[in-house]
Amino acid sequence: MCHSQQAFFRLIHQECCSWNSQIIQYVRDGNLRDALSLYKDIRYKISVHPDASTYVCLLKACAKLKDLDMGQQLSEDIFATRLLETDTYIASSLVNMYAKCNSLGKAQEVFDKLFTHDVVSWTALMSGYVECGHGEEALNCFERLQQEGVSPNPYTYLCGLKACSGLRDTDKGRHLHGEIVEKGWERVDVLGNILVDLYSKFGKLSSARSVFDWLQSPDVVSWTALIGGYAEKGDAEEALALLQEMEGNGIVPNSHTCVCSLKVCANMGATTKGQEIHSHICTMGLETQLLVGSALVNMYGKCGFLSEAQYVFNDILDRDSVLWTALIGGYAEHGYGEEVLYYYEQMLVKSYDSNPITLICALKACGSTGAINAGHNLHSEILKKGLENEFFIGNSLVCMYADCYLFETAEVVICKLSLRDVVAWNTLLTGYVDFGCNEQALECFERMQYDFLSLDPVSCVGALKACGWLGNATIGQDIHIRILKIGFEMDLIVGSTLVDMYMKCGLFAEALEVFDTLTSHDVVSWTALITGYVYCGHGDEALFVFERMLHECACVNAVTFVSSLRACAHIRAIVKGREMHAMVVKRGLEGEPFVGSSLVDMYTKCGMLSEAHDVYLKLQVADHISGTALTSGYIEQGCGEKALDCLQELQDKGVLMNVVALGCGLKACGLLGALVKGQQMHADLIMRGYEEDPLIGLTLVAMYAKCASMREAQDTFDKLAITDMVLWNVLIAGYAQIAESEDVTLHFATMLQKGICPDSATFVHILNSCSDVGLIDIGQMFFLLLSHEYASIVIPDHYTCIIDIFGRVGRIERALAIIQDMPFHPQAVLWHIVLGACQRNKDVDLGRHAFKHAAILNHNDTAAYVLMSNLYADSSSKVLGC
Structure with missing residues (x-):
């Protein structure tokens, strides 16, 4: 090779070394895309392959980015270099890359092509299976590596324990723990932490604590795992105690610790501790992390601090469905149905999808608020998602329709449930x-x-x-x-x-x-007994049971007092009622709405209106129940003006009048003859849509009748869909009161034509009215009709009415004849009526006769003596010419 060629290859080698170093540095600094781009430049420009360590870094980059395409390209290049035959770390990194990219088939394929399977490659394959949720395959790998004589390392055991955790396989987990102990690795931090976490998730807290105590220096991970275990088990107090111990040891909680601790505070309602954790979170700057923020919102929501939950929620701009669910769940738990539906709608508007929990909360809100249209929309959404057969969703749908009184629809939902x-x-x-x-x-x-x-x-x-x-x-x-x-x-x-x-x-x-x-015998069973006696009108027996209950030292609650006070009201037991009042005050229950209302009702029924008013004024929240009780008492005692003042006071406090309260107002108007006020209340009832309510209709007719406005009484009567015997009685009595004899007769006949049979009260109303206005002929006619056609419903009150009629017009002998023939033993009141008539007519002889019979019934009859004395006085004045 010539000198120039040697210089060229030396330059390339130096440049490759530089590129390798640069790629590795990029990966270490987290610049993963830059590392991969530089590799492409090297690969395609000068066709030079990096070294083994560079390939390992590049494969790690692909794994973190889940870039399967680039990973496959690297795989092809690695196979071309034959590095797999000599470098186990490259082989393991390649297996790991495919596993992290969720390509387990490729990972297994690469693994199978390796010439040797060492602990690193086995662990890489196991890790892939665990991360993709295939715990059984991971444990199969663990068994195979041991069968092939490969010795697991701590990270192999870590993968095995993670697989056991995912599969909730306690036995296998304990088996692996035993092997770890045999190898002396129980104090290795990563293994100790996963073992604590494993046993905590299984609820084996004694084992978790035992492993934890063996750790040389437990870190935040192991502390958090143990705290989480106690939290899941429901032992919130121990969980918080561990948190305090951890902080005492100088271990700084991380975000996972805070989330776990906040869950504990939520379950315990430990708001103060939760606020301390919140402060610590703010110090660490974690309050806007979604996981932490959701836990804060959940904690404040469950503890009822909804404004704080809302504040945390508003501070988190990058939200997810978990955060929305935490806020909606908090409002749902405390019965804020309208807020639940508002934020559920907002969640959908912001393009966050609903989940089963938010759907259940929204259905509950629809039921509590009666928002049936929103409920139908939710039902449609559930059907679109195919969730109608989910256990909790299906039952929540049934509950929503039942709460909205759509029972047929609720039953249809049940019949369509698969289970x-x-x-x-x-x-x-x-x-x-x-x-x-x-x-x-x-x-x-x-x-x-x-x-x-x-x-x-x-x-x-x-x-x-x-x-x-x-x-x-x-x-x-x-x-x-x-x-x-x-x-x-x-x-x-x-x-x-x-x-x-x-x-x-x-x-x-x-x-x-x-x-x-x-x-x-608990308070519920005792109260059931008391309530039953009250329901059947046996007030004395109810109070006897109440005394037995106190004697046996059973705890008396608000419901017990409500029933027992009703018994006092029923039998007018004012002394016993006052004793109960003292007990109520001693137990701090006087401000409870139902107890307070029952006290008001008891005092009014016993005629103690000033004491009833005192109790009413002490109520923390005056509502329509207590106000109605006091108003009814005033009406019973004939205090119509005070009754109207009480209702006005309630309205001034912003209390919305219900049907019963408005009915009391109408009764007060009738009592006072306050027609204009009654008409105003009638207009208010029409606006509220109550006019056709049977109770309100009856009271309106009675009010107009007592105010002598029979035209309006008749108009109201005619508009009612259902007219029963009681309503007819009121209308007939109204006409009789103003001496409209033709109308009385006409309406009585119409009532009979409509198939409505008169009752005892019908004739009492008619005869009383005839007596008041002196309609002797009509009164006598109805009395004869009653005696001959309706003899089975005749009661002593009818005879009292007809005798009063004859007495008022001076036909005393006729009255005495009726008394002589009546099928009942005459009561003192009849002789008092005759004595009154004798006084008006100065008839001493018949007066003596009536007085004699009254004295036989009761020789201490004061009223009879007074009437006879007045008769003698009036007769003497007549004789003397005065």
Whole structure:
């Protein structure tokens, strides 16, 4: 070779060395594309091949970039140089490159072509299988390398343990751990960390802790793995204790530690610790990382600090679906349905796709807000995604439709589910019961049997509640028998519901028998017994049970007090009511809306309006329930103006009036004869769409009738779709009140023509009205009709009315004749009416007769003595000419 040729090749060699160094430096600095571009220049311009170390770096660059095309080009060049035959690192790097580029077939093909399989190439192939989620193939490789006599190194075991973790293969993991211990590698950091992580994920926390304690110097990875294990197991307190211990040892948490710790805080509701971690995150500048930001939003959301969650969310500009899900989930968990739907819509507008969790949250929000149109849209989206048969999605759809009272649609969804489980049916059954469709609930319960579904406590509780509301003891007893066969009778909730069912059906002995067989009596079972007695009108028995409950030291909750206060209200037990009030105050429950409202109701029912008002003023939040209770009390005591003032006060506080509150307002207007105010309320009801509500319709007719505005009463009556006997009674009484005898007769006849039979109240209304305005002929006509045609519904009040009619017009002898012939034993009130009539007519002889009979009934009858005394006084004045 001539001197000039030698100089040329020497120059090329020097240049190649320079290029090799430059490529390696590019890779080390992370300039991967520059390294590959320089290689192309070398390869295609002067056709010179780099050395082995350069190829290794280039293959690493392709692996990181997942550039399979360039990797294949390198593979062809490497095979052409025959370096695979002599350099195992190139071979391993080539296998690794194909694996990282998800081309496992090529990786296996290259591996199979190698002349020798050493631990490096085996480990590279295993690593590829693990990273692509093929744990079983990775473990097969591990067994084959041992069979070929290759000794695994720590990184081989690392891949094997990762495979075990992915497969959740505890036994294989323990086996590999045993081999690691035999080789004395248990304190190698990478192996110790993966073992801690492996056992933590399996929930084997004692093993994880044992490995952790063996580590010479646990790093942030091992600490985070152990904290995560306790967090997953639900032992949040230990997880936070480990976090504090880690910080005490001077280990600085990384982003993964923070994420794991924030999950713990979220589950515990440990907002203070979460805020400390947030501060640390800000110090490290990690708050805008998606993973960390999502964990912060999730923590604040679950802890109810939604403004803070929103603040963190707003600071992260580069968002993903996980972050959106965390925010939406926080609002959903705390019942902010409208916000859930708003942010769900925003998520879609920003082109982020929904996922099962956001769909479930949105469906829940539709159910709670009654947003049925949005619910239909979600259903369509679910069908497009093919998610309708997903367990939680399907059940959430059923729940959404049930919450919106679209029970038929909910049932259609259930029938289309590929797997109809008990949860979906329970959702529908509970919806029926909550909406008062108890017969449909029982039909649903029976259909569950046809689907061969195993009943659970929720199913039994729903069906028993339906039986209780229907008063259907027969079906209730059948369900009780099934419960005994299944073995649910010892379940406290089921047992308490059985007690409640039997009480509502009036089967007190059976209820007490179930109560006595319960293994323990908690507040729910005691309250069921009390509530049952109250429901059936047995206030004394309810209070007796309440005393027993206190004696046995059972914890009394707000629901117990509500039921017991109702018992006091029912039997006007003011002393006992005041005692309960003291207990309520002692337990700090006076501000609870339902307890406070029950106290107001109890005092008003007992006629203690000032005390009711005092309780009302102390309520933390005055709502329509407490306001209605106080208003009703004022109305019962004839204080119409105070009733209207109370309602006005509620409206001034921004409380939206419901149907019951508005009905009270109308009653107050009727009581006062406040026609203009009543008309204003009527206009408000029309605007709210309440005019056709049966209760409101009845109250409106009664209000107009009491205000003597029968034209408006009649107009309102005519607009109602359904007119029952009570409504007819009110209208007829209104006409009788203004002495419109023809209208009374006409409407009574019309009522009969429409097939509506009068009841006792119908005749009481008519006779009372006749008495008030002195319509003796009409009154007598209706009394005769009642006596001959409707004798089965005659009650003493009818005789009181007709005697009062005759007494007012001075026909006292006729009144006495009716008393003589009446089928009931005359009460003192009848003789008082006769005495009053005798006083007006100065008839001492008949007065003495009436007084004699009143005294026989009660010789201490003060009213009779006063009336007789007044009669004597008036007669003396007449004799004296005064």
